Amino acid sequence: MTIPDVTPAPDDVPLADGGEPGPGLSAFDALTRGAPAPYWLHRGVSAAWGLDPTRVVLELITVSENATFRLDLDGRAAGVVRVSQPGYVGGPAAVASELAFVASLWQVPDLRVLQAVPTYRGTYTAQVRDDAGQTWTCVSTRFVTGSVLEDLEDPAPYYRTIGRWSALLHEHARTWTPPHAFTRFTWDVPDMVGPSARWDPWESAGLTDAERELLLAAQDKALAIVADFPADEQTWGLVHADLRPSNIIADGGTLTVIDFDDCGWSYYLYDFAAALTFVEHEPYAPAMARAWVTGYQEVAPLSAGDLEVACALSMLRRLQMLGWTLGHREDALPPGLHAAQKPGSLEVARRFLDRTTWLLA
Template identity: 20%
Template sequence: MDYIIMAKELLVLYPIVEPEIQFIRHNENMTFKVTDKLSNKNYLLRIHKPAIEGFFGLQHTIEGLKAEIEILKKLGCEELLHVQLPVENRFGEYITQYKFDNYDEPCYATVLEWIDGEILTSKEEITEEIAFKLGQNLALFHKCLEELTPSDNFVRPIYNIDKIDIAIEELKYCVEAELFSIERYNIIKDVLISVKNQMNELKLRNNAFGVIHADIQLGNIVISENNPCIIDLGFCGFGYYLFDLGSAATIFPSNLRQNFLQGYASKAYFSFEDLRYIEGQIFMDIFMSYTLFMRDNQRNSWIKTHAIKTCDTLCRDFLEGKEVFYSM
């Protein structure tokens, strides 16, 4: 079924006049830019049907989507950040269930407000000012959601030690599929066990764990009026704040990472003595991403070259106690 046809069918259920539809991509969701020709206002339509099995998670369930709506509304009511607020359908609901002819099961869809601006696509586009401001905005994101009072059925992914144990088991498939050798698998396993030990230490801290974005990458940052806005809460869930600091730091060239961390520290607690923990969270993020793509032969080839570089240099140095933060 054509993506545009699917979007048109769904948008009949929304108060958007003469929608002009532009397909964006199909990864963890099908996404579209929708323009209301009457008001000239833009929206983001998401059909929550992942392109590959590895992308499916709690975030695609009705409970997970309701929780995401809670998060977006909480961020919006604080008015500290530019947020993609959810839009109601014609029935006054934020989540639409719809049965397409080409799918056996009904799909869920949501519409969010669009943030005008340019998506960050390259490290070369980032300035010291943008790096510092993104650090500030990430700190505000975390602080806003500290005050979130979840509903009784609030369900989102949890990025904890159990997640690492699952990844260690699942990554054995990469050896079977010859994406990397058993020797490199053992290196990855040793790193993840070390990260588990770090997380046991982090457990003893106050205010270190909460709602995190969990997917901060170049394509999820929109520069709007020189303000880096964090979008796409698809993987948002519970984890250590240092996880977000790690994934966000890697979008910057090494020379701008300190600017980013200083920006964060200007709005929330952060110590540069925690770089070792951030390194561990980056490794956790990397190896969990392998599990998302590894079973898709059309999208998993990058793992081969990435694992060689990561295991043979960064992992070995990390296990030897060397600092790798500025090399990742």
Template identity: 30%
Template sequence: MSHFYALDNDQQVSCLHELANTALHQWEGSFSELTLVKYRENAVFSARRDDGQRVALRVHRHNYHTEAALRSELQWMEALAAGGLQVPEVIPTRDRQQLVSVYSESIGEPRHIDMLAWLAGKTLGTSEHGVNADDSTPDVFHAAGALAARIHTHGERWEQPDEFVRHAWDEEGLIGHQPFWGRFWELDALTTDQRQLLLAARRRARIDLRRYGRNLSNFGMIHADLVPENLLLDKAKLRLIDFDDAGFGWHMFELATALFFCLDDPRYDQMQASLLAGYQSVRALTKQDLAMLTPFLTLRGMTYLGWVHTRAGSPTALELTDFLIERTCKLAGRYLDSALPET
């Protein structure tokens, strides 16, 4: 493993900033104001081109996604944009490449890097602190539901390219032997009782997911990260960023993701009702779809526990682990006490 991972957070950021600055030379124009915006899976930098264009430069985590998967993400974003959705424009290099690989001695491994046009707008909040207080919140969640439905409808009709590669938030990816974000039940911070509760919910979910099934009406390409910080409101327009988690999954898992960090908000019932109403203004949901919201909220929590387990020591894991355990265990208990309608 590269020596980079033994560095503290500030030292890692310094190395990534140096790499990003070097990579910018592969794009047309000169750039200034290179500033770190976010560092979780990827390091996302903001920069200003000499023509005034603000851009987002993404330095991808090593070996998290394959090159083919990263190119597929950009391909899907372009397809969504062509379908009229408000997503970031992909900016190619001088050589018309959407994705480049750059090596840095200070990091000791190559990193894939791409550039996107910066979307204007204000985020709805953060995963850590929830949704901002605003009287327009119900309208925003209605718009978010409609946006999710348009994405799912696009996926149902989209002719997927032969070489398209993305991960799956399916049974194996969520609760299989090796879930996509890690074996959440092995998280050291869990007590014995908490671990047994989560494993019981995992066993129940296997049955419910298989009974629910997969078809074009409930499963396909999803954004998979409709959290407050990835939804931008610019005047009356709602825009979507950060497609790094996008993959194949259940549509209701998408909606559960949008609600997970809002569960303790006093406006939650209104948020949920608005989200579902917005979705159903574009695309129908069955009784069975709606009944799967509680299971998918639980499964979403399990994925987050897998994330902090496999990224122990990161600032985000240190901040969120206790909160995620408490919330996911509460959801698991509620799920095990519930009964799904027969299909």
């Protein structure tokens, strides 16, 4: 049985309950890129999608918030299987909600997103149990040919498109009615920094007292700017929350947005911050930021106040992701980028304190 060619509709994604917090992604600690999936996962995925396991090869692509595997069928790339970290997104209901949102985006002209593949039972999530009895939520999408933008020598020319697509996504989110039982987490300020931040606190990054004070000053300035910004139907809604080169595939002139696992409720301008994740310190970042804004403004206006908030959210995102690096594998990022996060964050903080909109100067 081959993987079916299915274009999901916005209302046909089943929402399921369940999901308990688990041990993170430790089950995949020993795997490196290209390594075969554990037997329990290979067996479970094959069964859930009605595939003959002798015809299936499942190999690791990456481990980040989830473990992602390439699925080959009869020696040809057929799909991508994402294994969700237990407890990270709230269980199968949240994963199915993500897929419902993605399916709805097929209504948006000029925006191309990944296609989910249903299991043999017709659902879009599958529960697979490992050898220790832990249950993992798995989803499968059609394989997208091409190269991840992050792997290209220069992804900067694509930032105008990323900005325009972000605006299209936001326009859609403002008018879309989620299905019953839809549930996704938030990316509010307390989810980014502070004692209830979703990832490790940036304060644990091995900082000197002077370095800590510098980052705290930048955080306080950014928080003050965002605090004055309203969270209403025009400024707050469903966002991708990670729309950057690592989550876009280019195949010639065709771009496809992938990996909506971080999508949730936030300021729409958080997608500006997300677009520059991990590279704000690089000399080419301002050009990318300006291109993003140019593309966004082709669809929707941005005021001077909006741009200052966008830059403040970028500062908070930088601190948030500095904390992220403390709890994630170094190979989750391109070579050298993981180690650059601490010194780069200090440089970004200095620039932000000198001029809040330095990214757009």
